[in-house]
Amino acid sequence: MYKSIRKFCFKFNHLSGNHASMNIRCLICLSGVLFAMLRSASGQSSYETWTFDGIITKGLPGSPYQVNVPYSVYFDVDTSRLATTATGLYFPTGGYGFDANSSGFGASSVGSGVLIANDQPTSGGGSFDGIIFSMFGEQSTGFPSGTLFDGSAFGITLVNSSEGPTATPFSDTSFPSTLDLNQFSQRYMTVYFQSGAVMGSVDSLYLNGILISQVPEPSVLGLFTLGGLLFGMWVKIDKQMEAASYQPCLSLYPIYPASKEIPPRLRGRRRGL
Numbered sequence: 001m002y003k004s005i006r007k008f009c010f011k012f013n014h015l016s017g018n019h020a021s022m023n024i025r026c027l028i029c030l031s032g033v034l035f036a037m038l039r040s041a042s043g044q045s046s047y048e049t050w051t052f053d054g055i056i057t058k059g060l061p062g063s064p065y066q067v068n069v070p071y072s073v074y075f076d077v078d079t080s081r082l083a084t085t086a087t088g089l090y091f092p093t094g095g096y097g098f099d100a101n102s103s104g105f106g107a108s109s110v111g112s113g114v115l116i117a118n119d120q121p122t123s124g125g126g127s128f129d130g131i132i133f134s135m136f137g138e139q140s141t142g143f144p145s146g147t148l149f150d151g152s153a154f155g156i157t158l159v160n161s162s163e164g165p166t167a168t169p170f171s172d173t174s175f176p177s178t179l180d181l182n183q184f185s186q187r188y189m190t191v192y193f194q195s196g197a198v199m200g201s202v203d204s205l206y207l208n209g210i211l212i213s214q215v216p217e218p219s220v221l222g223l224f225t226l227g228g229l230l231f232g233m234w235v236k237i238d239k240q241m242e243a244a245s246y247q248p249c250l251s252l253y254p255i256y257p258a259s260k261e262i263p264p265r266l267r268g269r270r271r272g273l
Contacts, residue, residue, distance in 0.1 A: 047094060050075045050133065051206040052156050054189055056100060058199040064101035065198045071100035073156060073189060075133050081111065088116035088173035091139035096155075098135075098191050100198075113137030117149060118170040122161070129167040130159040130184075131176070135191070151188030156202060158184040181205055181213040 051074040059066040074097050081092040091113055097106030115137075117130040134155040137143035149159050160167055160183055169183040170176070181187060187202035204214045 046078055046080045048077045048079055049206075049208055050077055051209075052133075052189065052202050052204070053206070054187075054201040054203040056198060056200040058197065060193060060196050060198055063193075063195070063198075064103040066101070069101050071098065071104075071189065071198075071200055073098050073133075073191070075112075075114075075156075077114075078111075082175040084172070084174040086173060088118060089143055090114045090116075090175055091137075091143075092175070093133070096133075096135050107135070109138060111139035113139070113143040114175070115143065115147060116170065116173050116175065118173050119166050120149075121165075126161060126163045127165055127167045128159055128161045129170040130157065131170075131179070132157050151186065151190055151199070153188075154190060154192050157186075157188040157190070158202065159186040159188075160184045161186075178207060178212050179205055181215045182217060187215070 051072055053070065053072050056065055056067055056069045056071055059069070065071075075093050076095040078092045078094050082090060091111035093109050093112035093114065095106065095108045096112060098104040113132075113134045113136070115132045115134070117128060119127045119129065121127050128149065130149040132147065132149065132153045132155060134143075134147075134153055136154045137147070147153055149157055151157050158179065158181070160169065162168070169180065181202060181204070189200040189202050191198050202215075205212045
């Protein structure tokens, strides 16, 4: 279920391009989440999809990846591989991808690394907390020991520094259930191609298609509006389910003639980009 949600949100965000705001994309994406939840209420998945969105700040000449173009990066995380480790090193990622301007890549993995730093001392004094969602460091080959939290790692890097011996937001090296991007003072996206690196800001986080954090955080009015729309959608779908309970032969899902193609806006996003 969650993979289909991620694919839907991932594709819609970039089909909409610069002509739709993040909030509008979020509302439509969340409507897909609610619908998918009702379709798969009886199923469970051990995977969670972490999707980071932002804006490219360093592009590649002659490529689709230009400055100020929105991007998305996703990581499919196997939650059965998240038993706390003292080193803060995990190998839970079963797949990842990058998309910008309707171009990018996707790949499967047998366990790409996620590295968590808690109260790590810095050379100039003080400490930092950080997390790297990598597109490298496979479990079979090991995670490079010299990986830095300076934004050069292939993937997503979030860091928060402190002048004292302890930093926030982490209290230990356990894998976080969620993240507040506003608690990290440095947020980097870096992906490498043969012709060079593409870099960007990290401005929002979706977990299984649901907006978890945004920089800056949405206004109170925006949250109320979002909540009202989602509540109305939930009530509408609930009524459809109630009506269907009296007509077992009816489907809760949209039905399209076999001779017609499903509208593009309802298709799942393909992993191979």
